[in-house]
Amino acid sequence: MRAGAQRLTWPRRLDLRRIVTYDLPLKLTALLIAVLFWLASVQNASPRDIVVPFDGRVPVEKPAVPNGYVLRGNLGDVAVTLRGPEGVVDRLSVADLRATLDITGIDPGSPESHDAKVFVVTANDAVKVVDVSPATVSVRLERITSRTVAVQVKFANSPPQGLQPATGSISPTEVKITGPESSVALVAAVFATVRFGDVTTDLTQSAPPVPVDANGLPIDGLQVEPGVV
Incomplete structure (x- = not known):
């Protein structure tokens, strides 16, 4: 080889194993910290x-x-x-x-x-x-209004054989109906219904007065005072 000629050199071979294992504990620690930060950011992120x-x-x-x-x-x-x-x-x-x-x-x-x-x-x-x-x-x-209505007796069944129902007496004879104006206006009568038993003596009962319309159907949503006659 002539004097002064440049010497050819080949690049050194990369040692991948050395690159990976060099400062491995430090690299693993850094990776763990990065993963923890990522998990924290995911958990703290506002749900959509x-x-x-x-x-x-x-x-x-x-x-x-x-x-x-x-x-x-x-x-x-x-x-x-x-x-x-x-x-x-x-x-x-x-x-x-x-x-x-x-x-x-x-x-x-x-x-x-x-x-x-x-x-x-x-x-x-x-x-x-x-x-x-x-x-x-x-x-x-709707306005709430009141009116006074007479109470009538209504028999739910027939008296025992051989007896006839007499004219009943009611106390009090009137009740106060309170409720929506349109419902109070529908009240055609107030009935207190009594039922005969097997007794043959005078019958005394307490019954709730029920407001009904012209067809005899009860009207809901009304307050009756007193509630029993």
């Missing part, structure tokens, strides 16, 4: 919001009404759609939801029904209501 229909229906509660009035109408129940964190919104029960009516603006005593908006609130502030169906309920505020 989802929109789901509630699995069930929410009964509409009767709101407070002005004194001297009663709310008339079929409140029923509603279906709701909710938005909130996954794992929270889809685990709510009907006990976590409350539906009621907004009756502001309804004229008390008006004979016409009005559509009152249904409001639904949740027990969890992270969950919001995005839809209510039906959105309104048709109701009206």
Whole structure:
């Protein structure tokens, strides 16, 4: 070889095993710390919001009404759609939801029904209501009134053989009927029903006075005072 000529050198062979094993404990520690940080970030990340229909229906509660009035109408129940964190919104029960009516603006005593908006609130502030169906309920505020009606005796069966029913006496002879104005107006009579037994002596019984309409059908939703005659 001539003097001054450059000497050829070959690159050293990479020792992969040495690269991997060099400072291995330190590398494993760094990897473990990175994994722990990743797990912590995943656990602390906020769950994504989802929109789901509630699995069930929410009964509409009767709101407070002005004194001297009663709310008339079929409140029923509603279906709701909710938005909130996954794992929270889809685990709510009907006990976590409350539906009621907004009756502001309804004229008390008006004979016409009005559509009152249904409001639904949740027990969890992270969950919001995005839809209510039906959105309104048709109701009206009816005046409460009273009237006095005479009580009549009504026999539920025939007396024992050989006896005839005599004219009965009632005390008190009148009762006070209280309730929605339209229902009180339907009262055609008030009956106290008594039943004959096997006794042959005078019959004395206490019975609840029942308001009935012109067809003899009982009228619900009325208060009768006294409740027994």
